[in-house]
Amino acid sequence: xxxxxxxxxxxxxxxxxxxxxxxxxxxxxxxxxxxxxxxxxxxxxxxxxxxxxxxxxxxxxxxxxxxxxxxxxxxxxxxxxxxxxxxxxxxxxxxxxxxxxxxxxxxxxxxxxxxxxxxxxxxxxxxxxxxxxxxxxxxxxxxxxxxxxxxxxxxxxxxxxxxxxxxxxxxxxxxxxxxxxxxxxxxxxxxxxxxxxxxxxxxxxxxxxxxxxxxxxxxxxxxxxxxxxxxxxxxxxxxxxxxxxxxxxxxxxxxxxxxxxxxxxxxxxxxxxxxxxxxxxxxxxxxxxxxxxxxxxxxxxxxxxxxxxxxxxxxxxxxxxxxxxx
Amino acid sequence: xxxxxxxxxxxxxxxxxxxxxxxxxxxxxxxxxxxxxxxxxxxxxxxxxxxxxxxxxxxxxxxxxxxxxxxxxxxxxxxxxxxxxxxxxxxxxxxxxxxxxxxxxxxxxxxxxxxxxxxxxxxxxxxxxxxxxxxxxxxxxxxxxxxxxxxxxxxxxxxxxxxxxxxxxxxxxxxxxxxxxxxxxxxxxxxxxxxxxxxxxxxxxxxxxxxxxxxxxxxxxxxxxxxxxxxxxxxxxxxxxxxxxxxxxxxxxxxxxxxxxxxxxxxxxxxxxxxxxxxxxxxxxxxxxxxxxxxxxx
Amino acid sequence: xxxxxxxxxxxxxxxxxxxxxxxxxxxxxxxxxxxxxxxxxxxxxxxxxxxxxxxxxxxxxxxxxxxxxxxxxxxxxxxxxxxxxxxxxxxxxxxxxxxxxxxxxxxxxxxxxxxxxxxxxxxxxxxxxxxxxxxxxxxxxxxxxxxxxxxxxxxxxxxxxxxxxxxxxxxxxxxxxxxxxxxxxxxxxxxxxxxxxxxxxxxxxxxxxxxxxxxxxxxxxxxxxxxxxxxxxxxxxxxxxxxxxxxx
Numbered sequence: 001x002x003x004x005x006x007x008x009x010x011x012x013x014x015x016x017x018x019x020x021x022x023x024x025x026x027x028x029x030x031x032x033x034x035x036x037x038x039x040x041x042x043x044x045x046x047x048x049x050x051x052x053x054x055x056x057x058x059x060x061x062x063x064x065x066x067x068x069x070x071x072x073x074x075x076x077x078x079x080x081x082x083x084x085x086x087x088x089x090x091x092x093x094x095x096x097x098x099x100x101x102x103x104x105x106x107x108x109x110x111x112x113x114x115x116x117x118x119x120x121x122x123x124x125x126x127x128x129x130x131x132x133x134x135x136x137x138x139x140x141x142x143x144x145x146x147x148x149x150x151x152x153x154x155x156x157x158x159x160x161x162x163x164x165x166x167x168x169x170x171x172x173x174x175x176x177x178x179x180x181x182x183x184x185x186x187x188x189x190x191x192x193x194x195x196x197x198x199x200x201x202x203x204x205x206x207x208x209x210x211x212x213x214x215x216x217x218x219x220x221x222x223x224x225x226x227x228x229x230x231x232x233x234x235x236x237x238x239x240x241x242x243x244x245x246x247x248x249x250x251x252x253x254x255x256x257x258x259x260x261x262x263x264x265x266x267x268x269x270x271x272x273x274x275x276x277x278x279x280x281x282x283x284x285x286x287x288x289x290x291x292x293x294x295x296x297x298x299x300x301x302x303x304x305x306x307x308x309x310x311x312x313x314x315x316x317x318x319x320x321x322x323x324x325x326x
Numbered sequence: 327x328x329x330x331x332x333x334x335x336x337x338x339x340x341x342x343x344x345x346x347x348x349x350x351x352x353x354x355x356x357x358x359x360x361x362x363x364x365x366x367x368x369x370x371x372x373x374x375x376x377x378x379x380x381x382x383x384x385x386x387x388x389x390x391x392x393x394x395x396x397x398x399x400x401x402x403x404x405x406x407x408x409x410x411x412x413x414x415x416x417x418x419x420x421x422x423x424x425x426x427x428x429x430x431x432x433x434x435x436x437x438x439x440x441x442x443x444x445x446x447x448x449x450x451x452x453x454x455x456x457x458x459x460x461x462x463x464x465x466x467x468x469x470x471x472x473x474x475x476x477x478x479x480x481x482x483x484x485x486x487x488x489x490x491x492x493x494x495x496x497x498x499x500x501x502x503x504x505x506x507x508x509x510x511x512x513x514x515x516x517x518x519x520x521x522x523x524x525x526x527x528x529x530x531x532x533x534x535x536x537x538x539x540x541x542x543x544x545x546x547x548x549x550x551x552x553x554x555x556x557x558x559x560x561x562x563x564x565x566x567x568x569x570x571x572x573x574x575x576x577x578x579x580x581x582x583x584x585x586x587x588x589x590x591x592x593x594x595x596x597x598x599x600x601x602x603x604x605x606x607x608x609x610x611x612x613x614x615x616x617x618x619x620x621x622x623x624x
Numbered sequence: 625x626x627x628x629x630x631x632x633x634x635x636x637x638x639x640x641x642x643x644x645x646x647x648x649x650x651x652x653x654x655x656x657x658x659x660x661x662x663x664x665x666x667x668x669x670x671x672x673x674x675x676x677x678x679x680x681x682x683x684x685x686x687x688x689x690x691x692x693x694x695x696x697x698x699x700x701x702x703x704x705x706x707x708x709x710x711x712x713x714x715x716x717x718x719x720x721x722x723x724x725x726x727x728x729x730x731x732x733x734x735x736x737x738x739x740x741x742x743x744x745x746x747x748x749x750x751x752x753x754x755x756x757x758x759x760x761x762x763x764x765x766x767x768x769x770x771x772x773x774x775x776x777x778x779x780x781x782x783x784x785x786x787x788x789x790x791x792x793x794x795x796x797x798x799x800x801x802x803x804x805x806x807x808x809x810x811x812x813x814x815x816x817x818x819x820x821x822x823x824x825x826x827x828x829x830x831x832x833x834x835x836x837x838x839x840x841x842x843x844x845x846x847x848x849x850x851x852x853x854x855x856x857x858x859x860x861x862x863x864x865x866x867x868x869x870x871x872x
Binding site for chain 1: 361416419420424425426427429430431433434435436437438439440441442444445449553556557560561564568594595597598601602604605608609612
């Protein structure tokens with residue numbers, strides 16, 4: 001009895017999607033450099049958060065994703081400083097490879113762990129990297145880190161004043177790519193096995209499937225995302241320092257993962273953008289209270305909105321449906 | 327031989343400091359099955375309270391020996407203020423949920439407390455020197471050691487013994503043991519698990535604050551001190567086995583001595599030693615020294 | 625008739641408790657065997673041993689002529705033994721359809737096959753088919769947690785059917801199902817098995833189910849098989865009546 005039935009919501013979603021795309025494309029044209037910078041960082045970090053979310057789907061909480069974030073950033077730093085690489089595409093690829101390779105190695109170990117142990121082990125590994133980055137200051141610049149200089153795109157250096165924009169569109173395009181890959185992964189058998197093993201590992205064995213495999217692949221993918229996000233972030237900020245591997249950075253990624261919600265691949269992006277803006281303005285307003293605000297928000301989410309901000313959309317669409325029916 | 331003594335003494339000093347904090351952390355995990363990230367912040371609270379009271383009380387003009395009492399009093403003050411509040415209002419509701427939720431909740435509380443401290447006490451460092459300078463130095467193996475850190479050793483021993491007595495020789499301890507072994511059966515047996523939870527968390531908070539209060543005379547009490555103590559505390563708890571106080575003690579000694587050795591021979595590797603040890607233990611013996619391994623049945 | 629399952633000297637000790645005591649038996653291909661026995665007589669432990677969930681203290685298990693003792697449940701399942709549980713083991717956060725699809729994916733091997741989604745048409749059709757056949761068609765899109773007790777039982781069985789096993793082990797398939805539905809459930813299950821010559825072994829407390837659906841019966845007591853024969857003979861056997869039925 002629903003006139004327009006299934007067709008109308010579909011069209012609505014597509015329309016909203018296109019609108020959002022257009023908004024993102026238009027941002028550098030209408031907003032200040034600072035806003036462009038914030039959104040760039042938000043998108044880059046959102047990729048890392050997506051990596052955390054992929055693991056969260058399996059009930060695994062990575063409190064050490066700063067490891068990959070730092071790996072990506074320092075890969076860019078090292079490539080620039082020691083290999084004189086300047087090409088953006090190459091740098092981004094190296095960042096992603098760094099994350100992937102490290103995750104491929106560590107994943108062999110971590111895939112056997114769950115819950116608290118997984119969290120602690122991932123924390124320990126990231127703190128080891130942090131300490132190494134700090135100590136080998138001749139290579140890494142120690143506490144000061146490394147500065148990331150200008151990049152070129154296919155041999156061409158971006159015109160003065162357009163670096164931000166170029167990077168922004170690059171990050172935006174990569175975000176779309178990441179979303180697509182994330183979607184394919186989440187919809188794949190391995191993606192579903194991740195969700196399933198959170199519920200019942202025994203049954204996974206009893207359908208003849210491996211538990212370690214979905215975890216391992218999710219982990220490697222999340223490492224790649226972490227490296228990618230880290231490299232892009234370093235390029236945006238122009239700097240990479242050991243803090244990237246500190247546990248509080250990993251904590252930030254976990255926060256945004258929960259804040260945005262772990263139910264959808266879009267959630268990390270929504271959460272990250274909101275987070276960066278809120279953080280930016282609260283730090284200006286009350287530098288000594290924004291962490292408290294974060295903590296309070298996290299508690300609110302844990303207790304009242306456990307599926308994160310993204311679940312607002314479900315609540316909103318329920319309200320919408322009810323309004324249409326009345 | 328001198329080197330060995332120095333390493334042993336340095337190790338003991340570090341171990342004592344860390345034990346007071348980590349004993350509480352592992353105890354809380356044992357009873358509540360929650361890894362309390364906010365433990366570091368409570369440690370900082372203890373330090374701030376101790377330093378603040380130490381300076382504010384009678385404007386700092388009182389017999390030196392009283393400063394120890396002040397530190398000693400700060401701990402239960404913080405423990406009793408913070409413990410029941412956090413447990414009843416927040417933790418109580420998440421016991422039946424995923425262990426990940428517990429981690430996230432204490433992480434949120436950590437964020438809140440870190441800024442809470444800044445809001446109350448500002449960002450400038452506090453100092454409380456009297457307890458430290460009062461005791462002077464003592465020569466050990468040809469090196470002049472401050473005596474004060476050994477006060478922490480004394481406290482660590484008292485705490486360790488106290489906890490052991492509490493768990494093994496009191497009715498409360500028997501109930502706690504029962505709750506640790508099996509919550510549901512304990513409820514069925516009529517044990518007031520809710521009260522045990524609150525008391526256990528408060529004890530843990532008290533210990534964290536105690537560690538902080540007695541650390542205060544040795545450092546500058548400033549924002550962020552809680553962040554740094556968390557990971558070594560976690561490491562030690564993982565090494566010793568989650569929930570095991572004896573394990574925490576052994577872990578502290580191991581970590582303390584290894585760290586002291588590193589400081590002596592490879593100063594660059596100081597903190598690395600702790601994280602690598604944590605890593606190694608988690609890989610080869612995830613349950614730590616004395617943790618229990620759980621099995622599933624269908 | 626070839627023996628599909630050969631058990632030799634199977635023993636399992638849990639500390640002081642002897643759960644399974646020197647079991648020797650053979651099950652022929654194509655048989656439908658019912659297992660009866662009081663709680664604690666070793667029936668579920670037997671299933672756990674055969675499927676590799678626990679290791680035997682002593683003894684061997686041969687399936688289709690191959691020694692499978694000590695293999696993991698994953699390996700055992702891949703070789704063609706499927707099992708349903710007394711307490712349904714399901715993916716509680718997912719829908720019935722998704723649960724079934726996962727079982728199909730498990731059967732197909734998880735290999736990375738070009739990023740094709742779990743919900744591909746071919747698999748969805750197969751899953752819908754089995755769910756319909758077991759009467760779960762209406763609830764296919766509901767999450768497991770909202771299914772009835774009987775529904776969950778059926779889904780558990782559906783998952784094991786989907787694996788296209790050569791040997792199907794069911795642990796109390798109709799327990800928790802209302803009396804009027806029991807026959808319906810078993811009918812549906814066995815009809816779903818009709819096309820293939822699946823050897824079926826099921827544990828049951830309900831003697832009517834045993835009578836109606838099994839050709840052969842095994843009576844367990846104290847970890848041993850105390851009687852083995854046709855259903856009529858077993859149910860009439862006085863020793864069995866006393867230990868299994870009398871005590872029940």
